[in-house]
Amino acid sequence: MFTIIGASGFVGTRLIAQLGITNCQNLDKRQSLKYPEITILQNILENGLTDSIPSETQTIVLLAAEHRDDVSPTSLYYDVNVQGTRNVLDAMDKKGVRNIVFTSSVAVFGLNKKNPDETHPVDPFNHYGKSKWQAEEVLREWHQKDPGNRSLNILRPTVIFGERNRGNVYNLLKQIASGKFMMVGNGTNKKSMAYVGNVVAFIQFCINMQKPGYRLFHYIDKPDMNMNELVQQVEKSLDKKLPAVRLPYWLGYMGGLSFDLLAKLTGKKFSVSAVRVKKFCATTQFDATAAHNSGFKAPFTLSEGLHRTLHYEFIDLNKDEIVFESE
8 A cells, every 4th residue: 555645736646547546545635636535635734644644554655745936934845845744754653654755856956057966966046945855854864763674765856747737848838839939049958857657657666666775866757858859849749830930048038138127117927037038048957867777667758758748738629627736
């Protein structure tokens, strides 16, 4: 039996489908839209957590986190991501559960790092990244108290995309698919991404590593695509030719500054800003050699993941109405 904490969201819903509902129990403060029959409403900050974990649980998968950019007060990041992790570990000890898979984030590295691997020094710049790093430290301390009997697998995925997710990758794909997209820069900058179908398969791979030990993995689907290749994949998947309009970086950045000024004068928010132009044109890569040398074989290539997402979101007329905000 696998108990997944925080499985009512995008990744968790897909993970339940991967593992099978007869093998899972979901604990979440929100009801699952797809799997209410195996969901127990439970906040990791509230009483009852220990009793909510089934006695037959062998492994905990901890997905629950505060992750949005606009969380207020900021202390919630630390309440949920750090103290919540402590609460889960305390409940595990009381239940005699010795195996945990924890989803952290590449946000522990902050911005503008050059392809960091798992040994690279951390440098989180926001409360989300800081709280995830602190949670990792709590988990490592727990493991060290009984390393011969405890199994700890920490997974740091990059930005995750896939069917039904309404995150940044979806917004970019939607803009490209609409034909209103305009490339800024030369398009050779690369972006690390991870398809949800591969992420949940790797979580299952980690679950199966129940032998005692501590393991840390980045998860990114390789090889990374650059922006030109991403646009080409959209054209191929949707069978359409997109406008080949490009703006030099300096002009796009000046345009972003103009929108920033306009937003300040009018009080309105715009989808274009100098910061977003800068992020769009930046290379954001992370090393995932350890994961891909672990014996794991991703069931989908990055191109296949993008194709499946594009087809589902922009072609399939029979899709359901379940969608998830960015995680």
